[in-house]
Amino acid sequence: MNQTATTPKVITVHGRKVVGGRAEGEALVTRQTISGWGGINEREGSVIELHHELNGISFAGKILVFPGAKGSSGWSAYFHMCRLNGTAPAAMIFTRMTTKIALGAVVTRVPAITDLDGDVFALIETGDYVSVDADAGTVTITKGGR
Amino acid sequence: MRLTDQERSLRDGAHGEARARAMDLLIRYGEALGAERLVESRNVAGAFNASTPSVRHMADDGFDRVFSELNLDADDVVDIPHMAVPTCQLITGIDNDNYELQGVDPGLAELQKQSEKYLGRRGINMMCTCTPYQVGNVPVKGEHCAWMESSAVIYCNSVLGARTNVEGKESTGAAGLTGRIPYWGLHIPENRLANRLIRVEADVDDMADWGVLGYFTGFEVEENIPAFDGLTHQPDLMKLKHFGAAAASSGGVEMYHIPGITPEAPTLDAAFGANARPDPIVYGRAERDRTWERLQNATDRKLDFVMLGCPHNSIEQMSLVAELLDGKRIHPDTALWVHTPRAIRQMADRSGYTEVIEAAGGVVMSDTCPSISRRLPQGVRVIATDSVKQAHYLPAIAKVQGWFGSVQQCVDSAIAGEWLGKVA
Known part of the structure; x- marks a missing residue:
């Protein structure tokens, strides 16, 4: 109870636009990088990597908060197919820039932000309600959901 | 991002709609990266073939539609002209000769062949391997490339000293049509x-x-x-x-x-x-x-399938597999597929290696691999492979148990029909 009282309910952090646009929704947070090809099921929009902490969990429609991409160069193609299948995340917030995540975010065509001025892994938990305004470079976090 | 006059005229459509879409994607991508400019590249390796069930409905509208959507991220369908620079197709989904063994519907195999004709007419070289550097695409030190395929990229940068980031389907399509790629990451000497x-x-x-x-x-x-x-x-x-x-x-x-x-x-x-x-x-x-x-993601030792050749085997590896299988017989309940580029397969055929492998009950596959195609022999529950990459991906992709071991352990286990390798 004390913790709830001392934690601000709404937090805003700033970053750099990768792909413009606005989106909001429930956060899905992982500190582990994600593989595209071989790491996700593009029909369900879920992580399938065996040892991944999100294994079996769907990111469709979520604000995906993660360090970035790893693995095969099929990364962009698989997230591109998620967009075509309607299973893409609503927005991407990531911390490590690579060609895979940059191209992937561009072709997924969802708002994407990086270079944030706060530790998003400390500030955002799965289930928090998050608004992303990539053009303005802002991420607004409502703790504990809406 | 800073563009040259030539790049601006490409963007503005002076060289046709497809190259304008390509430049639009490269600009969006370069700006997402935070790149200051593009760099010229005359060596592109990408994935263009229409060979999966998921692109079939798109291919019904023509191959221009497939390329426009999946290789350019374009909003509309544009006529795709000849590539501006040398471009090759990496690994693909279907073995053009062994598609029946893969369980591929003949209609889909025919679609890939038609797709290859379409791409070939546009100057895309059908290497159809994850290892272009084994079949003639060997960039020289310092050469700027635009390659997909993470195992080829790391080889290109580290072993050959050429320069490429890990590109994707869309950026290689755009690079083939423009001869440009963002100057970022490993193109820049100090980042190497x-x-x-x-x-x-x-x-x-x-x-x-x-x-x-x-x-x-x-x-x-x-x-x-x-x-x-x-x-x-x-x-x-x-x-x-x-x-x-x-x-x-x-x-x-x-x-x-x-x-x-x-x-x-x-x-x-x-x-x-x-x-x-x-x-x-x-x-x-x-x-x-x-x-x-x-790397051991299995508990059952009864073995259904052994996969060799990821990344695709060299001719020396084909020779070794033939030597290990010479005069032997693979267990009737176990399938063994060996994967090599089609150009190397021709050498393996002429050297008699294919015949030895087939006489033992094995199959020599080209153009694809089980992880890319998502196709294994029917009813497979437990696999073994000499490839760390395949051991990493295949259990997740195909929902099978996977053993990893040396090529000798894999071949011996295929003959025995059970995993003989050690756990550690």
Whole structure:
């Protein structure tokens, strides 16, 4: 109870636009990088990597908060197919820039932000309600959901 | 992003709609990266073929539609002209000759063949392998490339000293049509220096050893650039091919340095250049054993399928597999598929290796692999492979149990019909 009282309910952090646009929704947070090809099921929009902490969990429609991409160069193609299948995340917030995540975010065509001025892994938990305004470079976090 | 006059005229449509869409994508992509400019490239390796069930409905509207959507991220369908620079097709989904064994519907196999004709007319070379550097696309040191395929990218940068980031389907389509790619990441010399140090205290000699070290490396350094100290055995193409593929599977490694072996690291000091040398990450016997165990995603020893040749086998590896199978018979309940580029398959045929492998009950596959095609022999529950990369991906993709071991362990196990390899 004390913790709830001392934690601000709404937090805003700033970053750099990768792909413009606005989106909001429930956060899905992982500190582990994600593989595209071989790491996700593009029909369900879920992580399938065996040892991944999100294994079996769907990111469709979520604000995906993660360090970035790893693995095969099929990364962009698989997230591109998620967009075509309607299973893409609503927005991407990531911390490590690579060609895979940059191209992937561009072709997924969802708002994407990086270079944030706060530790998003400390500030955002799965289930928090998050608004992303990539053009303005802002991420607004409502703790504990809406 | 800063554009040249030529790039602006490409963007503005002076060279046709397709090249304008390509330049639009490269600009969106370059700006997402934070790149200052583009760089010219005359060596593109990408994935263009229409060979999966998911693109079939798109291909019904014509191959221009497939290329426009999947290789250019365009909003509309544009006529695709001849590529502006040399471009090749990497691994694809279907073996044009063995599609029935793969369980591919003949209609889909025919679609791939039609797609290849379409792409060939536009100057895309049908190498159809994850290892273009084994079949004639060997960039020279310093050459700017736009390659997909993480195992080929790490080989291109580290072993050949050419320069490429890990590109994707859309950026390679755009690069083929414009001869441009964002000047970012590994195109820039100072970004190619090592920033992690791995001290090898375990013996690393055979192909499996190199694969396991690569797998360990990817987990430890993620997307950083490691330099290695303490490797004592001279590697060859085959070993570095497996090593890089493994490091690119467990992490995002796109470049490494082995002093005295790889071209940008005559010495350990040169590998780090102006970068500070960090504390070493030690790879000893315990780390080796732990990584080996991590590759075993199986409990049942009865073996349904053995997969060899990921990345695609060299002719020396085909020779070795034939030697190990000569006069032997693979267990009737176990399938063995060996994968090699089609150009190398022709050499294997002429050398009699294919005949020996087939006489033992094995199959020589080209153009594809089970992870890319998502196709295995029917009813497979337990697989074994000599490839760290395949051991990493195939259990997740195909929902099977997977063993990893040396090529000898894999072949012996295929003959016995059960996994004979050790767990550690």
